[in-house]
Amino acid sequence: CRVDTEVPFYEFSLPELWKDWKWSEKFPSRAEIRDYLLWVCQKLNIYEDIDFGTRITAAHWDEQARHWRIFSGQGLLAETTYFVPCTGYTTIKHVPTFPGLESFPLAYHSSEWPENLSVTGMRVGIVGTGASGIQIIENVSPDVKKLVVFQRTPNMATPLRQEVLDDDLRGQMKTRYPALFDQRVSRFGFNADRPTKKTFDDNAEQREVFYERLFDRGGLHFWLANYDDLLSSREANQEAYRFWAKSVRDRVRDPSVAAKLAPVQAPHAFGTKRPSLETSYFERFNQDNVVLIDVNEHPIEQVLPNGVRTSQDFHELDVLILATGFDAIVGSMLTMDIRGVGGRHLREKWMLSDDSAGIHTSL
Template sequence: MEPEAIVVGASWAGIWTLHLLKQRGVKVLLVDANEDVGGTWCYTRYPGCHVDTEIPLYEFSHPDLWRNWTWSKRFPDRKQIQAYLSWVTDRLGLRKSLVLQTRVQRAEWNEKFATWTVSLSSGASYRTRYLILCTGYSTVPFIPNFTGAETFKDSFHTSSWPEELVWNNKRVGVIGTAASGLQIIETLGPQVAQLSVFQRTPNFATPKRQKHYAPGKMDYIKQNFYPDMLKQRNSKTGFFTVQHRRTFDDPADARQRFFQSLWEEGGLSFWFGNYADLLTSREANMEAYRFWRGSVHARVHDKNTAEKLAPANPPHAFGAKRPSLETSYFETFNLPNVELVDVNEDLIQEITATGIQTRTKFHALDIIVYATGFDALTGSGLAIDIRGAGGVKLETKWDTRAEGNGVSTALGMMSAGFPNLFFPMGPQAPSALGLTPQMAEIQGKWVTDCIEYMKARGLGRVEPTVGSEEKWAKEVNAAAESTLFGEADSWYMGVNIPGRKKQPLCYFGGVGTYAEHLQQAVDTGYEGFTMAYAGGRSSL
């Protein structure tokens, strides 16, 4: 039997959207390339891999799914998260709807029947009314094109870490210092013979403050804190604390005490819970940055190293790139076997069979780790050969080249010319700024509400108008221009990969505001979207 909907990707958004569609009586399949659910938490297995969002913010808000699951840590590791998502899948009775170890290779729109023909790596194909891409925003790895890289044997991206790898007492080079690089660096530093860290941009990391919970402690937290924390998660800002004061409303000593309180609280508090003007005022941002920089310099013994890790003149505003969470990252650079190489000063010229040659030095290595990030937000969707109305490819519509037109969406959920195609956790939504389970719930509900609305009226085709895309582009650009986010050359802005167009790929207006935009579309009968009977073009 042909499914009415196919969901691609079995992580947070995919699992929750599958659940909601089944609840609404939609015949649906979920296809995923991995051997089990979890997405990145299934296949990313580097040492030290943890989430940087604390529980209960990093779990589903449905009471049954938090009351009956117990975490052992404030910030769970990847094994716990994958186990949780597997348990959720079983708890919700979703296993029979999964097609695992299978890739979606191609999807082509058939205008006559108003359906997608979806071709799988297994050789099977389905005709389905709705195609929902829950492929994640950080799943396609990016590795720079270094001269000679192919000659070095034991090298790999953080997302494809070999579980059998032995790194103890080896000479390891890590290229990149974002979240995965940081976790690998602080884990491997004390265990390897030599660790060479190649840094382009400092990581403005803040303390994790990990906590371990006994079962009884978790019961206490659930009873006394879960409801309020989950309510705050869905607040107007989408952050777990709301700070209404502006930086210079407080005198200097009060500002320092406030910064210190956030520092001691740990987690994302120094980013999410800071003064209201942290990311709108350059002066306010520098005030927070100076506190952060002073804290780093107090922990790093060598002043030259400390300056590279926390320079007097920051390369971007604090928080314009997502700060990572650390436990011993900065102290790692006090170890005698760890060196920091600033590739802005000492450029990587070549990789050989035995190491990395920079402008001034050859670094002999046994292992090279590429912690160089991902083709974020658009890469996973464009990895599938998707052809919409008139045979137009999605990669043509979303021309991400520097000279291209860039990405265009309506509400970060659909794109004109690609009917019945939804992409939760994709570009031009708060995907990378919201909390992943929260976004999965918000966007999954919008998708299922839209499909239910159409089914109730006998409709079979929906797509946004070009005008609604233009309207949303103005909203996305205005939100970026009102903050300091847009100034950084980050993956939020699409330019972590050379040759890409700089444009906001995230919506910076806040999760609460975004949810209001989604609800407005529902309340107006999907104004800005054309709906028609299957095979028909008439707008309703």
């Protein structure tokens, strides 16, 4: 897996860090990001300030002492003035409740992929076509005997446009780092400027050129640097979707498969879900060993020890990958017993219907 945010927007802006670190790709991989974070810990000498392998179970506000009491599985861990839970929003995995799932011996959530797992020559099923699902499909489909993809919602993925970074290119980029870091705090966290022009200010030919230019730039530009009315005009959004869908259908040979990947009617407005990035995702469905199942038409009814049964067929499988995402945004917060003033639980606080919950609460 890799990040969908291009260099340098997914790194720290401290000069003593970015001046010395050398990324090898525009969109770094998991392995390189891990190496970077380890290097940062060494560079800033913060290892001694981190308790690794520690799961926080509770945080209670002590009104009398005016501080937080932080608990781990081993009991009271710390008493602090401030409690800043930087727990991320893809921490708590979502596992579907398919009947019989527990009977399948080699079923793995994408977040818990075993280090030594090889699927070469195997019959593999994958449930989910989000950001993780797309990357897994791209990487395993050339080597497996068969890949059955169970799709609920088509992913409006746009081109990644990966680029290898050499010393010359890195040097050129670093001259712009301070300005780019300034942009990061005011432009959605990226360097994408949305134009003031609206979709139908351009004629059809001009729109095609504009859309192609965004596709060629890659990354999230087709989403974040598109016309100003992309997310405020239904007609403008449909025009962007039309271009995207045609680009997909041009890459997929089987019209029936293309219709599932890029239906005529958009399943939702483009950009209302964060688009994933891809390099060869749609071409993978041209392979003879890749099968696409639309679970809206043929839902999964049961998982058996040797495969998956839908309402139409039974698919024999050796490995089942659950790329089914996470209890996003709030999941990691609500798994901790966080209690504030008066012992009120965070969940209870958020459920309040009056303004005391904080209309603009940000965590």
